[in-house]
Amino acid sequence: MDTTIHLLEKGNNLIYIKREDLIPFCFGGNKVRKAYLFFNEIDTGGYDSVVTYGSSSSNHSRIVANMAFKRNLDCYIITPKENFHKTYNTKLIEKYNAKLVIATLEDIGSEIEKKLKELKLEGKNPYFIQGGGHGNLGTEAYVQCFSEILNFEKKEKIDFDYIFLASGTGTTQAGLVCGKLLNKSTKKIVGISIARNISRGREVILESIKDYLNSKGILFENSLIEDSVIFIDKYIAGGYGKYNQDIIETIDQNLKKYGVPFDLTYTGKAYTGMKKYIEENQIFGKKILFIHTGGTPLFFDFLNI
Numbered sequence: 001m002d003t004t005i006h007l008l009e010k011g012n013n014l015i016y017i018k019r020e021d022l023i024p025f026c027f028g029g030n031k032v033r034k035a036y037l038f039f040n041e042i043d044t045g046g047y048d049s050v051v052t053y054g055s056s057s058s059n060h061s062r063i064v065a066n067m068a069f070k071r072n073l074d075c076y077i078i079t080p081k082e083n084f085h086k087t088y089n090t091k092l093i094e095k096y097n098a099k100l101v102i103a104t105l106e107d108i109g110s111e112i113e114k115k116l117k118e119l120k121l122e123g124k125n126p127y128f129i130q131g132g133g134h135g136n137l138g139t140e141a142y143v144q145c146f147s148e149i150l151n152f153e154k155k156e157k158i159d160f161d162y163i164f165l166a167s168g169t170g171t172t173q174a175g176l177v178c179g180k181l182l183n184k185s186t187k188k189i190v191g192i193s194i195a196r197n198i199s200r201g202r203e204v205i206l207e208s209i210k211d212y213l214n215s216k217g218i219l220f221e222n223s224l225i226e227d228s229v230i231f232i233d234k235y236i237a238g239g240y241g242k243y244n245q246d247i248i249e250t251i252d253q254n255l256k257k258y259g260v261p262f263d264l265t266y267t268g269k270a271y272t273g274m275k276k277y278i279e280e281n282q283i284f285g286k287k288i289l290f291i292h293t294g295g296t297p298l299f300f301d302f303l304n305i
């Protein structure tokens with residue numbers, strides 16, 4: 001895949017950006033990198049339908065819906081009733097003819113089971129993808145991304161001290177950390193939480209890392225794994241989808257100065273958090289890589305606020 005890395009900001013530190021938003025499928029983003037691996041399995045496994053979980057405005061839902069449509073597979077998205085509002089992602093999901101199954105948050109698990117059972121009774125062979133592309137394949141996608149970063153460094157003779165990213169389900173961060181461990185890298189990988197508190201956020205990332213390494217039969221000292229997970233929940237601005245004036249200004253500035261679109265839920269929130277973290281921890285003279293994890297349709301929602 002090898003997405004572009006370029007310099008964004010020259011100040012107290014050099015801030016580079018890796019443009020996962022430019023992955024050439026359906027407005028890109030980390031959900032595409034993950035979905036390619038899931039759909040590889042679908043293509044080779046004789047599946048005829050896809051079931052996943054995601055909100056009606058999620059990037060994951062959009063990508064899965066498009067990939068399913070392209071293959072002429074039925075796509076069912078179990079969607080929480082809470083926070084249901086129409087966004088550009090919702091409109092795209094409808095264009096791809098995905099079927100939204102709306103359920104309350106507490107019924108999501110049973111609705112997924114019900115849909116899978118129903119399809120099997122009809123003689124179908126459905127494939128299930130966890131919300132956000134969580135799971136070992138999603139982790140693998142970002143182990144691969146970490147290798148791309150190392151290749152870039154070798155080619156450009158540069159060494160990033162830090163990698164920052166928006167952390168949601170934590171799969172992207174888990175993949176990058178696995179890449180770091182497997183390559184014995186000393187980079188600090190900092191996940192800026194966009195919703196979860198530190199205890200839940202860390203727990204899920206650690207689980208994903210251990211799951212992935214176990215599946216490969218590779219062992220690392222627990223303390224090494226623990227030390228490699230930096231998850232910051234200071235900048236969540238009130239929770240998922242919530243935002244503040246700082247985030248709005250960061251997005252505005254990045255758009256005008258650099259021509260790069262960010263959004264309120266993920267990249268804008270994470271970039272704002274990163275800048276605060278750099279300041280609060282007095283980080284100077286470092287080379288920093290920010291991963292632009294995508295979400296371009298959410299940028300257009302931002303223009304509507």
Ligand SMILES: *Cc1c(COP(=O)(O)O)cnc(C)c1O
Nearest residue numbers: 168169170171172266293294295
């Ligand atoms: C889903 C998403 C994230 C978070 O990725 P996780 O692997 O769930 O932590 C970050 N940015 C964007 C744009 C996303 O869509």
